[in-house]
Amino acid sequence: MNLSPSAAAGGGLPDQPASPEVSEEHKCLNSELWHACAGPLVSLPAVGSRVLYFPQGHSEQVSASTNKEMESQIPNYPNLPAQLICQLHNVTMHADAETDEVYAQMTLQPLSPQELKDPFLPAELGNASKQPTNYFCKTLTASDTSTHGGFSVPRRAAEKVFPPLDFTQQPPAQELMAKDLHGNEWKFRHIFRGQPKRHLLTTGWSIFISAKRLVAGDSVLFIWNDNNQLLLGIRRANRSQTVMPSSVLSSDSMHIGLLAAAAHAASTNSRFTIFYNPKSKPFRVCHTIG
Amino acid sequence: MNLSPSAAAGGGLPDQPASPEVSEEHKCLNSELWHACAGPLVSLPAVGSRVLYFPQGHSEQVSASTNKEMESQIPNYPNLPAQLICQLHNVTMHADAETDEVYAQMTLQPLSPQELKDPFLPAELGNASKQPTNYFCKTLTASDTSTHGGFSVPRRAAEKVFPPLDFTQQPPAQELMAKDLHGNEWKFRHIFRGQPKRHLLTTGWSIFISAKRLVAGDSVLFIWNDNNQLLLGIRRANRSQTVMPSSVLSSDSMHIGLLAAAAHAASTNSRFTIFYNPKSKPFRVCHTIG
DNA sequence: TTGTCTCCCTTTGGGAGACAA
DNA sequence: TTGTCTCCCAAAGGGAGACAA
Structure with missing residues (x-):
């Protein structure tokens, strides 16, 4: 039984370098294919635009998608507002190596009160997801x-x-x-x-x-x-959730990591990175006008 | 092609509840099997004993096992010492749902300076891993x-x-x-x-x-x-690492989560949870005498 | 003692049109 | 128009002893 496409009858699977993750960074995933897979309801905010990020909502979403429950208390992050107004510095499109499910990686930077006062003209306002026709x-x-x-x-x-x-x-x-x-x-x-x-x-x-x-x-x-x-x-059709990062990180660390990263970024106005899974519950990166 | 053991020829796979993770908590994984899989070099500290935990070392280990690199800066945790003397409150043995590789979940509690002064008699000193004979x-x-x-x-x-x-x-x-x-x-x-x-x-x-x-x-x-x-x-023999938690958590969040959980626990003397993967580089939970 | 090979025969499963929803 | 079935034959694969390391 040979499940790899490099087998005789199938297409040729190119030789993979040791880390597929790294190699994927180098080539650009086709945007139209990504959007087609994500579906018509999903749109990505434009680089440079301002977005609202809800750390708590994101944390709950990750929790749901990994079927993990909290084992102990979550620390309080007094510097972490319920929502962060951020500038979007980078978006890259990805597909899970195991399942081919699409997700996006975004680099966000919380805006300082001063920056929030600056006039802001959204370059493209909510550019609707362009579903390909062909x-x-x-x-x-x-x-x-x-x-x-x-x-x-x-x-x-x-x-x-x-x-x-x-x-x-x-x-x-x-x-x-x-x-x-x-x-x-x-x-x-x-x-x-x-x-x-x-x-x-x-x-x-x-x-x-x-x-x-x-x-x-x-x-x-x-x-x-x-x-x-x-x-x-x-x-993929919805089915019983996979339990992903077992044996690597405790669910506590996962939650805390997400919140701590946002809190640290908020207090220092530094950039941080999130993964956006369009298949989960409505995600809370929203377009906003500054 | 049917890969499940419930198929005609194979053994019967019992009906699984929606979340295998949860069900596993309820039954006790056989300790001898766990130790046999982990190998003779691996021993688990006894519940109640004191251990040394190295957050940075753990973080690097997780980083290595997931093939993820940091995308941005890691915040400083001024309250987080390089090593924490902890009391071990709980150990449970697990096996990864995908790979059957064994790991342990441990609940640790950093000890206060006062507690560290208390006399401490290690109940069992470094109980060598009992490899089964049969x-x-x-x-x-x-x-x-x-x-x-x-x-x-x-x-x-x-x-x-x-x-x-x-x-x-x-x-x-x-x-x-x-x-x-x-x-x-x-x-x-x-x-x-x-x-x-x-x-x-x-x-x-x-x-x-x-x-x-x-x-x-x-x-x-x-x-x-x-x-x-x-x-x-x-x-399993060592082979090219799997890239586990893609599309769930950014590598930043993973690192930060581990460190932030330890830092929070250290500053509040509260319990926190780690996953101990005996297959990685020598892990840094060590027996110590208080 | 045990790893690999080859042989033999069963099982699996691709690829075709039939047929019906 | 297209989902499922069945038929036919090729390919895959399990289970046996042979043989050699």
């Missing part, structure tokens, strides 16, 4: 994820997003290459066959399904980027 | 982990640890049930066959190997507990 998203059926056979491509989706088939061939078929969020390539046979005729992805599909551990109810989405590359993203 | 540990070979065939049991190990076979049968064989660190049961066919004769685990073995994602170089260990149950633990 894409399709399909929720996987039991047949799509079964071991017998491949993926049934909705007709309009195939016609809109996949390169046109050569219908002089019998049957019409081609090889598709698609890059996932980490830049790994996956190879699929795209064929138009059956009675009645329909578009299917066959060879390569089941390797993708098992490598990404997709099940019926999860969604896949295909999209073309500006660089004429086919991209492939995932939206 | 156990064996084998490093898996390429054959043990290949898809063709099962697990070759070293002869003495099988005779010492497995129930004796009925040699009047031809071939002698029995069914073994073994519980892993999470209490899940795995079923194996134990047979004595071949030319020359040897002990083998066949049916059920490959399901275990793929479910636990074991590879050649990893080790398995079998042990009997007081309750007459066969237990099954894992020691």
Whole structure:
């Protein structure tokens, strides 16, 4: 049993350096794919804009997503207001190495009272999330994820997003290459066959399904980027939460870390970094006018 | 492809409640299995004893184990000494849900100067880790982990640890049930066959190997507990580190959380919780005499 | 004593059209 | 239009002894 896409039949997984985390920093994750995966309700504030950050809300969200409960008291952070008005210095888009779920890393800097008095013209006011048009998203059926056979491509989706088939061939078929969020390539046979005729992805599909551990109810989405590359993203259905950082940090440290980092930044007006998971409860970075 | 042990051929995986983390708290992980997995160099301090805790060392260790680098400055914790003399209030043994690697959760309380003056008689001084005798540990070979065939049991190990076979049968064989660190049961066919004769685990073995994602170089260990149950633990070979808590906490928060929790506890003499991973660099909870 | 190989046969599962919702 | 089924055949894989380190 070989779950890696580097296996014979599947697409070639490029050799990974020791730390995938580091390598990911170096290449830019496709913004349209990120937004397509995040969904139409998610928008990222623009760099330079002012945002409201709620440390307590964020802490609760992390707590919920890791299924951890507090074991002891949380220290009080008298310097930590319920909400911080911050300037957004940096946003980078990421995808979890295990699950392909998208998240963003943001560098925030709390604004001093003086800076808050400064006039502020928001450069772009709430730039709505630009959902790409040249894409399709399909929720996987039991047949799509079964071991017998491949993926049934909705007709309009195939016609809109996949390169046109050569219908002089019998049957019409081609090889598709698609890059996932980490830049790994996956190879699929795209064929138009059956009675009645329909578009299917066959060879390569089941390797993708098992490598990404997709099940019926999860969604896949295909999209073309500006660089004429086919991209492939995932939206996982909600399911029993994974319990992530066991054996590394106690839940106390996790909570306190988040609050302490914000408190320290607030008292020194220095930058701090948060992870924004668009899939959690409504996150509390909001656009605001200074 | 079904990787769960609840599948037809394998042992029955008991129904899991929504949160495995919580359920694990309720049952007591077998101490001998924990120590066998942790190895002979690891010993846990006794509850009530005094220990030295090095927050900075712990922080660096977590940093190394998660492959995360700091993105911004760490605040200074003026109240946080380089080492804290603490009383150990609680120790619980755990195993990572993903990897089965053992770790311990400890509740520490920094001692006040007054308490430090109190006479202190260590109840048990450095109780050496009690390695069980009725156990064996084998490093898996390429054959043990290949898809063709099962697990070759070293002869003495099988005779010492497995129930004796009925040699009047031809071939002698029995069914073994073994519980892993999470209490899940795995079923194996134990047979004595071949030319020359040897002990083998066949049916059920490959399901275990793929479910636990074991590879050649990893080790398995079998042990009997007081309750007459066969237990099954894992020691993984060192390999490229997993990058654990991505998309949950920034590395900054992780560092700061650990230090801030210790600093807060130190200044208030309140209890705090740490995770002790015996596999990392020598950890810095040391026995000490008050 | 035990790790690897190869052989044999069962099981799994890709890939096709049939058929029905 | 597309989800599921079944059929057919290729590939994967378990379980056995052979053989050698």
